[in-house]
Amino acid sequence: MKNLKDRILYEDNHLIIINKLPGELSQGDQTGDESLLDTIKELIRIRDQKPGNVFLGLIHRLDRPTSGVLVFAKTTKALSRMNELFKTREVKKVYWAIVEGHSEIKTERLEHFLRKNPKNNKVTVYSKPTPDSKKAVLEYRVLGNLDNYSLFEVELHTGRSHQIRSQLSFIGYPIKGDLKYGAKRSNPDGGISLHSRLIRFIHPVKKEEITITAPPPDDSLWKECLKFAD
Secondary structure (H helix, E strand, O other), X not given: OOOOHHHEEXXXXXXXXXXXXXXXXXXXXXXXXXXXXXXXXXXXXXXXXXXXXXXXXXXXXOOOOOEEEEEEEOOHHHHHHHHHHHHOOXXXXXXXXXXXXXXXXXXXXXXXXXXXXXXXXXXXXXXXXXXXXXXEEEEEEEEEEOOOEEEEEEEEOOOOOOHHHHHHHXXXXXXXXXXXXXXXXXXXXXXXXXXXXXXXXXXXXXXXXEEEEOOOOOOHHHHXXXXXXX
16 A cells, blocks of 8 residues: 555544545455555554554445545444444535536535445436435535636535435536546546545544545646645
8 A cells, every 4th residue: 555654644542544545445345455444454553563453443435436534443432433423424524526527506505316226336316216215415616627627625414325426427527537427538547536635523532623634646637626725
């Protein structure tokens, strides 16, 4: 895993927060490829000279082609409390997405109904409730326009699979590089231009507010987008 130590955004006795790269697995899957969960365990084991198994819990996931803030729990207490914060939607999650085209609408709330097909791992978006669908809500605002793209800031209000990717594509703004949801071409690194930019929550043990911001991937287009940051 590339420069993992340099990508630790926050760490204490309870949590470790990583800036995930596009293409990295959050946790193991059927591919058998190395995952961040396993790699961070090994990092902690060697660095802290821990005998035996290292406990590490994955609190939430990012799709493999997505980058940005990813939170892990180092204790069972932190894991259960963080899981409850996510379940009760007490965690603020903000994403950046570089999308194809320019939007005339500067801010909008999207409410759709999503149904996932496990056979092709793809979500279908509906405007009205349909059997087996789940309600998905997000808000976006346009931070700025580039020549052929726009930078959207997205705040999630529900945490559905492929939610941002499918909802933005449904309204005509596929994410750059996301061939599965209508992008014209792939990104050179195989990822998509969707980045978990910020997460904010009350620390599960210390009971103080934590805000973590992740710098976007190191490429020219993302660097250009930084001029739109608040």
